[in-house]
């Protein structure tokens with residue numbers, strides 16, 4: 001749970017309460033883990049704690065308290081520790097502990113009231129102190145950001161905001177600019193000329209529960225978060241600013257059912273794969289139908305079909321245009337051209353929605369999608385099409401050109417796979433005008449909005465892909481009320497940036513269609529299922545299955561990108577878990593060797609790929625995930 005589930009600030013606070021009531025020293029525990037991370041960051045920089053310089057940006061709340069106690073421990077280990085007080089006060093007991101340990105305090109906010117400190121200074125003095133702060137930040141080994149945590153309200157204001165901007169400038173320009181010298185000796189060691197930024201709980205200045213960036217903020221190299229993941233650490237755009245992730249297990253009792261976001265990981269993706277049994281045949285393993293490709297973009301048909309065929313389904317049916325059919329058959333002679341029973345669809349890759357010819361793929365896609373149209377209440381609309389019971393409709397993955405043909409309100413087994421530009425266009429068409437930048441600024445909020453107004457399961461593509469779907473069991477937890485009841489969000493950021501290449505989305509859409517068909521077929525057991533079984537399979541028609549399968553598709557796609565490109569830099573590396581007891585030491589997750597910790601990782605940048613390379617890797621990625629089934633069987 002600590003690795004995969006994110007909880008709102010208020011749920012984390014509520015879970016802290018009973019422990020605090022029993023006098024469990026949560027802040028001391030948090031700060032021990034934080035100090036441990038800082039020590040190993042210093043070591044990873046090739047330095048020693050005794051010779052290191054640690055600068056702590058400390059706010060007035062408990063987040064500042066965590067930083068101060070950690071500073072106290074580091075000062076006792078011999079580090080030079082300076083606190084820049086950026087708020088109206090400092091956590092009293094923690095500040096005293098720090099000073100007793102030999103740490104120094106520089107008050108930067110003139111409103112700050114700390115007994116024994118000269119405050120209320122004028123603008124000239126403020127400028128001097130800011131210059132001194134800049135110098136300290138510039139020459140620090142570690143900057144600890146303890147300005148605001150889960151108590152943060154809106155955009156950073158006052159000195160905290162000035163400090164965030166100052167640090168951003170220093171990180172951007174580095175020592176070279178400040179000293180007028182080029183410290184970087186050109187052999188790569190200059191990377192450590194700038195301080196390593198360790199964020200305490202969350203990087204300051206960010207929307208903790210929304211993942212948005214309202215103003216000046218901190219970008220961290222490592223974030224040490226306490227008790228549980230917070231939404232901002234896993235949803236874009238904030239997740240791109242938190243660096244490596246460490247979750248400190250404080251023993252909070254959190255209800256998994258209240259998690260607002262879940263990270264897709266190998267274990268969850270593996271659980272959504274279907275292993276064929278001895279009695280299976282191609283039809284019972286899942287048949288996926290694709291209406292993809294066009295006269296103009298036949299390659300999209302080839303890529304989506306090849307990806308579907310390589311992802312474990314029993315059969316692929318292709319219903320694209322003639323020119324694409326020939327190319328598809330050349331690439332994949334296994335494919336069956338023409339209509340027939342399917343358990344899932346993939347539609348739209350390479351389809352021009354404005355091609356209105358009667359036999360165009362756009363017409364076929366439009367006609368198919370009209371079967372999924374519902375009124376707002378979820379019952380299937382019968383206007384102009386044959387009425388069909390909603391549960392019997394196979395899931396459909398709607399990509400690219402087909403997004404323009406999506407009815408206003410559809411069944412939850414419709415998975416739409418837009419990128420930010422397509423989502424902005426869809427929202428605008430549906431009367432909620434958005435620019436691409438507006439979607440990129442708040443991808444989660446906008447994905448939720450599309451889910452709410454269309455009813456579809458929304459997979460918003462990006463370095464961190466978001467999937468928002470109908471949970472059937474959620475309780476509308478989104479703190480600003482944007483989540484409709486039952487919405488569930490999953491994220492997957494397993495892929496490297498090399499993955500953003502032409503045709504990559506076609507591969508993803510084919511893969512998702514194939515996974516959906518296998519899941520659906522495994523539920524269908526058409527010949528022998530009782531009516532009751534069929535109806536319960538129908539109840540599972542939406543989510544979590546569809547949401548999870550779509551997210552599993554994004555995860556598998558990402559891993560294929562990693563294997564194809566040889567690159568292990570991606571938006572969502574596995575968090576490191578640290579366990580900390582009320583008294584005693586800190587334990588790192590035993591499965592994490594020291595060279596894999598987020599601040600000490602040798603990273604391979606890899607090389608460019610084309611979308612076809614992803615398809616070649618699919619079988620190896622699926623093999624590695626399926627091995628988990630074997631391991632699970634062996635354990636049973």
Ligand SMILES: NC(=O)C1=CN([C@@H]2O[C@H](COP(=O)(O)OP(=O)(O)OC[C@H]3O[C@@H](n4cnc5c(N)ncnc54)[C@H](O)[C@@H]3O)[C@@H](O)[C@H]2O)[C@H](O)CC1
Nearest residue numbers: 026027060061062063149150151152153155156157201227
């Ligand atoms: N999760 C846990 O189990 C534990 C969490 N701990 C730490 O406590 C903080 C939360 O502390 P709290 O005092 O409630 O709030 P903060 O310190 O995050 O912030 C309050 C502080 O910040 C100022 N502030 C708020 N918004 C802004 C703003 N926009 N601009 C400037 N300043 C702002 C406000 O005025 C207050 O002074 C949690 O994150 C953890 O780090 C426990 O220590 C351990 C257990």
Ligand SMILES: [K+]
Nearest residue numbers: 145148200202
């Ligand atoms: K912080």
